[in-house]
Amino acid sequence: MRRTWYIVGEHPIPSSAILRRDVVVDADGRQQLRRGLPLEQALERVGTQRGLRIPIAIPDEGEIEQHVASARIAEAIAGPGTRCDAPHQGQVNIRALRVGVVRVDVDRLQRLVRTGLALVATVLDGRVAEPDETIAIAKAPAYYLDERRLDRALAALGGQPLVRLAPFVFRRVGLLAGERVRPAALEVATRALQQKLERYGAELAIVERLERDDRRTIAERLGEWIEQGIEAILTAGSIMLDPDDPFLRALRPIGARLTVRGAPVDPGTMFWLAYWGQVPILGLASCEMYGRISVFDLIVPYVLAGERVDRALFARLAHGGLLEDSAAARLPRSWRAPAAAPS
DSSP states (O other), X not given: OEEEEEETTTSOOOTTOXXXXXXXXXXXXXXXXXXXXXXXHHHHHHOSOTTOEEEEEEOOTTEEEHHHHHHHHXXXXXXXXXXXXXOBTTEEEEEXXXXXXXXXXXXXXXXXXHTTSOEEEEOOTTOEEOTTOEXXXXXXXSSEEEHHHHHHHHHTTTTOOSEEEEEOOOOEEEEEEOTTSOHHHHHHHHHHHHHHHHTTTOEEEEEEXXXXXXXXXXXXXXXXXXXXXXXXXXXXXXXXXXXXXXXXXXXXXXXXEEEEESOSOBSOTTOEEEEETTEEEEEEOGGGSSSOOXXXXXXXXXXXXXXXXXXXXXXXXXXXXXXHHHGGGGSOGGGSOOOOOOO
């Protein structure tokens, strides 16, 4: 990129030239020309002010304009369930097409940003988005970028997006409570969990409390519910630290695989999760059942979108796992409680 000055009325208009900084035309500051504006458009506004010096930038051979580069970056990183706005002031907003959970490939995002050729910002991985919400932005960091260097950086993505939206696909959820959960407490938990699930278009289709925590009965009930079309199962009343816990012991005989035992998240460290085929089985800690923000709120969007939940995911979620500070950042703005009025 070549930086120079254009003097109105004294030189021909250079091709592809843009303003490289804001230009104040009137002494009182009323008329200003914004940086990045094509020189031809700027001249239409200043008229014939002969002798006016305008700071401009001119591309070198092989360079492309910022808005073109930004559009290429956005197209390369945006995946299913998203759409890209037209460039505005050199930036492209990437929006959610529908309600769902945002997935961000954080490692590959960091590698792209480290090239110095792309400015990309996203919401948190696992953020729930509503239709038309901005979930990422893409912007080239200069007025002009070397096209071949940018193409190489984007080719390193391997044609795989960095940001996508996974829609909620699981609708029917069951809640199986053990003998430790009192009937009155189960009623309260049922209302609280149902209210949370409804936000994602899901429902508690079956709720049952066992009189005795027998692993055979637990295994039978899990199998029956899955045959009836239950797509995700919540369990309450297990003790994760107990090596002889009936809920955990019921998993192995039926072929369910425990993928998470304990969460680096507070509240909710005593959480566990297993899969029986594609059906997730969640072991809820007591704090998760009565409406309090907990690991359940963090994980349920992934679960209902059919996204795999394992230790690798929780390792990433440990950063921000103190939910008192971070939970609201993963919710759509319309779901967040309004700020308290100053006293």
